[in-house]
Amino acid sequence: MNFEIRKKAECKTSVWSGGETTEFLIYPPKASYERRDFLFRISSAVVRDQTSTFTALPDTKRILLVLDGKLRLQCNGHTGTWLHPGDQESFLGDWDTSSEGMATDYNLMMKGDTSGTIQDVTLAAGGKETIRIHPKEGHTCIYCLYCFSGQLVIHSGNERQELGEKDFGVMRLQDAGDLSEIVLENTAQQATRFIRTEVYVQI
Numbered sequence: 001m002n003f004e005i006r007k008k009a010e011c012k013t014s015v016w017s018g019g020e021t022t023e024f025l026i027y028p029p030k031a032s033y034e035r036r037d038f039l040f041r042i043s044s045a046v047v048r049d050q051t052s053t054f055t056a057l058p059d060t061k062r063i064l065l066v067l068d069g070k071l072r073l074q075c076n077g078h079t080g081t082w083l084h085p086g087d088q089e090s091f092l093g094d095w096d097t098s099s100e101g102m103a104t105d106y107n108l109m110m111k112g113d114t115s116g117t118i119q120d121v122t123l124a125a126g127g128k129e130t131i132r133i134h135p136k137e138g139h140t141c142i143y144c145l146y147c148f149s150g151q152l153v154i155h156s157g158n159e160r161q162e163l164g165e166k167d168f169g170v171m172r173l174q175d176a177g178d179l180s181e182i183v184l185e186n187t188a189q190q191a192t193r194f195i196r197t198e199v200y201v202q203i
Contacts, residue, residue, distance in 0.1 A: 018047050023042075024043060036057070047105065065118050066138050070083060070101045130182070130183050147194045
């Protein structure tokens with residue numbers, strides 16, 4: 001199993017106009033958010049201001065999921081509905097976007113032909129889930145798990161890895177024949193909530 005575990009303390013945190021952002025993953029590895037030369041970026045932002053303006057990001061598709069609190073986006077003059085924990089919204093980075101409300105969110109930014117999805121999952125105490133990951137033809141699949149609360153054990157064959165609260169795990173599958181099966185288990189006495197992200201980058 002080639003899951004790379006990243007502790008929250010190992011991730012880069014920066015300040016923006018409405019709060020702060022922690023970057024979990026940027027791809028390719030030598031890319032930089034400041035240079036805007038990434039194919040995708042995964043991060044979490046703490047929005048502390050009641051109203052915030054988003055940075056313009058041309059040629060970028062964005063998905064935002066609320067982890068806690070609530071947010072309402074305004075994109076190009078259109079005001080959306082309130083987003084509560086687990087809700088998500090997609091929008092383009094070059095739209096004139098602002099937000100209302102205070103929250104912690106989870107963000108996926110993608111450029112060009114890169115595509116991806118985010119899923120908010122709750123696993124009951126003692127629960128297990130089997131995941132089969134199969135990349136698309138001509139794409140690299142980057143599969144990520146962010147443990148927002150609780151703890152998550154990842155099994156693959158005889159191997160075992162653990163995600164603690166606020167840890168981030170990433171696995172790369174390089175081609176369509178690189179099939180992987182993992183089992184996710186919640187060994188805690190309470191429910192574990194995690195975010196599952198799949199991103200597909202053209203080879």
